[in-house]
Amino acid sequence: MVRFLRRHSLDKSNSHTHLRKEEEESNSCIESDTAEMQEPGGNGGGGAPPLPNGRTAPRSRLARDGPPSDLDVMKERFAKLLLGEDMSGTGKGVPSALALSNAITNLAASVFGEHRKLEPMAPDTKERWKKEVGWLLSVTDHIVEFVPTRQTAENGTTMEIMSTAQRRDLQINIPALRKLDAMLI
Template identity: 35%
Template sequence: KAFMSKIVLGNDFSGGTNGDSPALTISLAITNLASATFGQLNRLQPVGKAVETKWKKEIEWLLLPVQQIVVLEPVVKILPDGSSVEVMQQQVRKDIRLMLPQLLACDSALFEIMARFCEEDIKISWKKSQPGQQASSAGGDQWWLDSPVVPKPLPSHLAAELRHCIYQTNDILSKAREMNVDVISRMKVPPSYLSSLPDNAAQIVGKEVSKMLKKKSTKDCEAFLAKCEILDGLQVSSMIGQFQDIALIWDGKLQATLKKKADTKVSDMLMFAKDTKDLERGKNNAIHLAQILRLAHPEAPQTRLETSQIKENLDVGLSALEALSRVLEGRASAIYAHLKRICQHADALHLLSP
């Protein structure tokens, strides 16, 4: 009852008009549920049957509205006389039908990976880290996380188990990240966000970078990106956001230019074609560099554009898929970080190689 009240009222229990949309309400509910259930994973260990049961029961409640999103699709029906006829039949929307089972399978797989770190399978002890150990311990930049105590060298059976967990976690991480990027790309860009962008891309990245993106090849742009000094995830998020913004600016100019094509004189066609080509190349290069940064730095926070898309999105199905893939990606990233710390402490970084 409380859950349905939140959905209907949009978390505005005064009954006023300030409530969130159902899409945003479900997105926030999934995010908050994951945070309350798992918190910060300080070590790798089984989460406990009660926690797993609570999570699966409540996530099932949150996904109930999503599973009611249906569309009419043509199917072939065989009649009693053996003939066939095409009829329209209600089915769960295709993206939900394909993605949701995969995400739930990834969720179960993450529980299985955590469950392996027990006395019977992967026996690794953990100790509390202290701020003073920050400089000396492997991965000391995250001193608040518990430190693994592992033998050197690793026994062969333990190394094999860790390699299998690393492979599984990487696979889940890739799937969740890919689905999250795909879902966000299908969300509409809010008009208010587009109107907030400057008219000229050079105001965002400068004239030299803007010119390079429009004139240079993809390889040259990749070489430029490789020379950039990247300090942390916040800087990466800012860079991704800048590339996304200039791609939107150039896409808007490209669409406006194409609309003027019918009125263009024959004498101006050459200049028209050149401008169109530059805008399209610049847009594609900006999108490509943003994708490279996102894949190379999955820990980077969401950009201003992505946050705006999620907040203004009204599609309940997309919101639920985005939130679930995001929290799964976060859990998989935390597990992988612990696996990496174990390999660092055991001088076995070769286990991280594909």
């Protein structure tokens, strides 16, 4: 049930009666909602309670379609990375590098957090790790910096232009991390 808060006036004379009316309305609304959910012919099996106009509340996408596909999961992950984990759109997200680091940390916690002892990973867990780390690390291929390069034109003149290249730290560390990951998993 969604309730909207009303702004109360600063006039204190009617405020007590107004608050009592609101309290009675909310109590009657709660009682009617619980009565509707407990009806024997209703959908009282844990489903969504009916709306005041008799229709049922919309079901979630997960309940309607089953588990999300790989494409949907990948879209959601990349959207979070692009928005800096700020899905509200208010612009208060974190930098992309920190969002990527947090995503990898959260993935590691969700995959390896269940293991209490040193043992081989289940094949489905191993596959999930490889797939999702591949998605997250594919972003690093597009983290570039401008570097000066020399270009020779057809008439023999040499110009210095700025071209993009993968950042040096990523160029060194990402292949080493992939190799280490392949050895451990």
